[in-house]
Amino acid sequence: MTSNIGFVSIVISCILSLFIIILFFKHVLFGGPLHSKFFALYKASFFLIAASFVLLVISFIISDFSIVAVYENSHTDKPFFYKFAGTWGNHEGSMLLFILIISLYGYLFLLFSKQLNFPLRFTTIFFQTSLQFAFLLFLIFTSNPFEKIFPIPNQGLGLNPILQDPLLVLHPPFLYLGYVGFSLVFSLLLGGLICNYYNQSWAAIAKRWIFLPWTFLTFGIGLGSFWAYYELGWGGYWFWDPVENASLMPWIASTALIHSVLVMDKTKKLYNWTAILTILTFVLSLFGTFLVRSGILNSVHAFANDPERGLYILFIISLITFSALVIYILKSPKQTEGESGFVLFSREFSIAANNYLLIFALTVVTIGTTYPILLSVFTGESISVGPQYYNTILAPFVFIFLIVMAIGPYMKWSKNSFAVSKNKLIAFLISSLIVTILASLLLKNQNFIFILGVLCSLYLIISVLYEFAYFKNIKLKQFNFPRVFSHAGFGFLILAITLHYFFSKEFTAKIPLGESVTYKEFVIKFSNYFSKEDKNYQELTGEYEIQKNGEKIVLKPSIRRYSQPQQFTSETSIRGEWLSDMYIAMDYTSDTSDGIGIRFYHNYSIRLIWLSYILIAIGGLLSFMRRKNEQ
Amino acid sequence: MSPATKKRLSYFLISTIVLLVVGKFVYNSLQGNTVYFFSPTDLSNLSEKPNGLIRVGGLVKKNSIKEKQKNASYTFTITDLKNDTYVEYEGLLPNLFQEGKGAVIEGVLKDKKFLLAQKILAKHDENYMPPEVAEALKKSGNWNKNYDQ
Numbered sequence: 001m002t003s004n005i006g007f008v009s010i011v012i013s014c015i016l017s018l019f020i021i022i023l024f025f026k027h028v029l030f031g032g033p034l035h036s037k038f039f040a041l042y043k044a045s046f047f048l049i050a051a052s053f054v055l056l057v058i059s060f061i062i063s064d065f066s067i068v069a070v071y072e073n074s075h076t077d078k079p080f081f082y083k084f085a086g087t088w089g090n091h092e093g094s095m096l097l098f099i100l101i102i103s104l105y106g107y108l109f110l111l112f113s114k115q116l117n118f119p120l121r122f123t124t125i126f127f128q129t130s131l132q133f134a135f136l137l138f139l140i141f142t143s144n145p146f147e148k149i150f151p152i153p154n155q156g157l158g159l160n161p162i163l164q165d166p167l168l169v170l171h172p173p174f175l176y177l178g179y180v181g182f183s184l185v186f187s188l189l190l191g192g193l194i195c196n197y198y199n200q201s202w203a204a205i206a207k208r209w210i211f212l213p214w215t216f217l218t219f220g221i222g223l224g225s226f227w228a229y230y231e232l233g234w235g236g237y238w239f240w241d242p243v244e245n246a247s248l249m250p251w252i253a254s255t256a257l258i259h260s261v262l263v264m265d266k267t268k269k270l271y272n273w274t275a276i277l278t279i280l281t282f283v284l285s286l287f288g289t290f291l292v293r294s295g296i297l298n299s300v301h302a303f304a305n306d307p308e309r310g311l312y313i314l315f316i317i318s319l320i321t322f323s324a325l326v327i328y329i330l331k332s333p334k335q336t337e338g339e340s341g342f343v344l345f346s347r348e349f350s351i352a353a354n355n356y357l358l359i360f361a362l363t364v365v366t367i368g369t370t371y372p373i374l375l376s377v378f379t380g381e382s383i384s385v386g387p388q389y390y391n392t393i394l395a396p397f398v399f400i401f402l403i404v405m406a407i408g409p410y411m412k413w414s415k416n417s418f419a420v421s422k423n424k425l426i427a428f429l430i431s432s433l434i435v436t437i438l439a440s441l442l443l444k445n446q447n448f449i450f451i452l453g454v455l456c457s458l459y460l461i462i463s464v465l466y467e468f469a470y471f472k473n474i475k476l477k478q479f480n481f482p483r484v485f486s487h488a489g490f491g492f493l494i495l496a497i498t499l500h501y502f503f504s505k506e507f508t509a510k511i512p513l514g515e516s517v518t519y520k521e522f523v524i525k526f527s528n529y530f531s532k533e534d535k536n537y538q539e540l541t542g543e544y545e546i547q548k549n550g551e552k553i554v555l556k557p558s559i560r561r562y563s564q565p566q567q568f569t570s571e572t573s574i575r576g577e578w579l580s581d582m583y584i585a586m587d588y589t590s591d592t593s594d595g596i597g598i599r600f601y602h603n604y605s606i607r608l609i610w611l612s613y614i615l616i617a618i619g620g621l622l623s624f625m626r627r628k629n630e631q
Numbered sequence: 632m633s634p635a636t637k638k639r640l641s642y643f644l645i646s647t648i649v650l651l652v653v654g655k656f657v658y659n660s661l662q663g664n665t666v667y668f669f670s671p672t673d674l675s676n677l678s679e680k681p682n683g684l685i686r687v688g689g690l691v692k693k694n695s696i697k698e699k700q701k702n703a704s705y706t707f708t709i710t711d712l713k714n715d716t717y718v719e720y721e722g723l724l725p726n727l728f729q730e731g732k733g734a735v736i737e738g739v740l741k742d743k744k745f746l747l748a749q750k751i752l753a754k755h756d757e758n759y760m761p762p763e764v765a766e767a768l769k770k771s772g773n774w775n776k777n778y779d780q
Contacts, residue, residue: 360653363657381667385661385664385665385666389660389663389664389665393656508723509723587724587725587726599723
């Protein structure tokens with residue numbers, strides 16, 4: 001019953017979307033007033049999608065196995081929490097969430113744009129509706145979340161145990177709120193171009209619709225990174241896995257966009273560039289969806305593999321990109337562009353320089369991600385690109401990037417301000433050099449890349465801290481807290497990554513019960529183990545005593561054997577200290593008589609990495625709130 | 632040439648040079664870090680053994696996993712049910728690594744039938760077959776519907 005209502009409301013919402021599109025064309029082509037219920041219809045379509053989503057969540061919670069998606073991905077033994085979050089732990093449910101978020105952003109835009117230019121408002125809603133319509137068709141014809149199964153099974157197949165983690169509640173919705181959220185600024189751009197409203201005030205409106213999804217995306221990526229670290233037992237925070245790259249690509253593009261839209265707002269420059277970045281950001285978000293959903297990647301994120309779905313998504317992406325580019329080419333602003341050309345050492349010059357570096361990084365990541373796919377499509381050869389590819393190419397550019405990030409904020413808009421801030425910049429250089437030399441001597445590491453990494457990130461951190469320490473001189477309201485947070489966060493991130501890269505250690509061993517092994521300054525003793533039964537898994541927990549310089553701690557990693565579906569997961573045990581983490585993941589063994597294998601990691605500055613993610617995201621959040629206050 | 636044309640020309644030249652240098656840099660790094668995938672049959676068909684890091688995928692042959700002494704070093708056989716590759720691996724076998732299941736192994740070839748493994752990739756769930764392995768089995772004519780879940 002619920003499944004019928006759910007499906008019907010999706011279909012009605014789809015028909016309403018089509019109706020909105022027709023109303024728009026009627027108004028544009030034949031003139032006459034826009035239908036008075038235009039916005040109300042959009043709101044109705046949003047509420048219908050929301051209703052069907054709630055119904056799907058309910059179906060998962062009550063384990064309604066007459067629905068295929070529930071049968072395939074849920075089980076009555078599963079804790080309530082995972083029944084609920086399992087709604088988006090599968091292809092159909094996550095696509096419904098995807099559409100819900102497109103629609104939600106359109107709805108929010110309607111709520112907060114009442115003071116806007118009317119044609120811009122309804123044209124934007126028209127484009128948002130078109131996106132919603134395309135994906136609703138996709139959902140109805142290829143991935144109906146309410147598809148039924150008969151006879152009704154008594155029990156479901158269960159949720160992939162790797163996904164059975166509290167973060168399943170947050171990570172996918174946050175990522176979607178991030179990259180699907182860029183749909184709104186994309187619609188706003190097309191609306192602006194069509195209505196000849198793509199100008200400086202467009203930039204002021206668009207800013208908040210970029211900051212909001214950017215913040216979610218940053219949090220989402222951070223949560224994913226954190227999840228991989230402690231749940232999957234891979235021991236690291238980033239693997240240059242194609243799926244991770246799929247979320248990083250729109251992040252890089254949108255980071256460039258945030259900055260170029262600021263230049264557009266302040267100096268009336270970069271109009272065309274901002275437009276291209278807006279299109280690029282959204283297209284890359286869709287491309288990420290395609291990579292993950294088409295099943296061409298081998299990853300925990302790939303659910304059911306169905307090439308047909310991949311083709312349909314690819315078709316939608318091509319159509320959207322093509323239409324957007326046509327609109328852009330026909331309507332791109334020509335006269336509105338301010339005086340072109342940049343003054344050396346002005347604020348916008350440094351932003352433009354970093355935009356180039358970001359685009360370079362984006363290109364590198366895109367090539368690394370798509371090259372193996374293209375090669376296998378055209379030649380049938382299968383290859384993969386190792387992490388060293390990204391590390392070696394990106395490292396030197398990140399260093400330059402950090403320096404420009406530090407210098408940029410000390411420059412004034414449209415003025416060569418090198419002379420004014422020269423002394424400060426040199427002082428930062430000297431102080432960061434001193435700290436770097438001390439660090440290098442203290443940590444006994446003279447590697448050139450290590451020194452450069454520490455130096456450049458410290459340079460940025462010191463330049464931000466200086467600004468922070470002297471902010472009393474200017475009015476609190478004018479102080480750019482968002483930038484300070486995000487930039488400091490990025491500086492700490494690169495510092496943490498450098499330290500982590502050069503000092504972390506990894507070690508594997510098979511230790512028999514009661515015995516111990518020595519690895520560098522650590523003595524690891526396997527002292528005990530016990531097993532227990534839970535509702536949907538059996539768990540074997542090991543106790544490991546670790547002695548380091550006379551200190552003793554106990555870590556208790558475990559291995560779970562899930563019964564539905566049958567699978568093993570490692571529950572890591574992590575002892576975090578300020579600077580380093582001791583981390584043990586246990587491996588499965590059916591026979592414990594000759595010991596259990598463990599992977600021991602001594603990871604440096606992982607906490608600093610989490611902290612940097614948070615700082616960067618807080619910057620985005622503050623930006624969003626600040627723009628709100630201004631209006 | 633007018634100054635404006637001169638300026639434009641110099642911009643064009645500089646950006647072309649920068650692009651070429653960067654392109655070369657990316658290309659080299661890509662070549663140096665590309666890991667090719669082979670099935671055991673692919674390997675036996677090669678005239679020359681590939682150097683550097685490669686990946687070999689297939690099924691872990693039944694009863695082939697053997698532990699050497701107690702230092703967590705293993706040997707096993709990867710098969711596409713037509714040809715075999717013998718693998719030696721020092722380290723722990725991941726949870727998802729099991730006889731009769733698909734696996735992808737990264738390492739360096741000692742000779743065409745013998746791989747010194749550095750990494751075992753098993754980041755998939757139990758029912759899921761790595762696409763490369765599925766492809767390898769299809770090529771060797773041993774694809775079985777039961778693998779496709």
